[in-house]
């Protein structure tokens with residue numbers, strides 16, 4: 650009998666709890682993103698990410714870039730496939746930045762951390778890659794084994810914005 | 813709590829960093845030629861000044877790079 654393997658994400662099953670949140674702190678477990686690690690010199694500026702041809706490139710260090718794409722394969726992206734390492738959460742809404750600021754020490758004000766900014770830092774107790782996509786619009790890349798903790802933390806931090 | 817300046821990422825919260833001990837401790841050119849006592853000194857014995865101290869730090873929760881920083885052991889202030 651043929652078995653069908655189904656791709657699952659670390660935050661499958663959280664949609665119902667995320668859906669209870671108001672639009673001001675909307676959480677979404679994003680679909681699978683292919684991620685590859687590319688080592689070597691980069692022209693990316695520190696603490697930034699940019700959209701390139703079919704993928705996003707995130708500065709992780711002076712000689713390390715993470716490429717992510719929801720629709721390209723690892724082979725297409727190039728580099729070492731590290732897709733299984735992290736899962737992706739989207740946080741947006743009028744209070745998105747307020748919520749992050751309760752657990753993140755870096756300055757998230759748009760004049761410092763606006764669209765195109767990226768940081769590898771701590772959110773709560775979890776190590777995350779934080780990307781700013783626009784005003785009050787963030788993508789959080791978190792290690793799969795920390796995803797449930799971080800989801801729980803985000804839901805707890807969002808309590809004050811519930812109606 | 814204070815900010816430590818990562819040479820790659822800029823100033824970040826102290827909790828993101830990991831301490832790596834005295835900087836500039838050279839690996840012996842010919843380790844096999846060392847006596848046990850000399851090897852013990854290389855592995856375990858470090859300077860312990862009161863004041864300016866060159867140290868290795870790792871930005872463990874950030875870019876994960878090692879760098880050398882100068883810290884005053886009496887005041888805990890970093891200088892560059």
Ligand SMILES: [Zn+2]
Pocket residue numbers: 818819820821822871874875876877
């Ligand atoms: Zn750093």
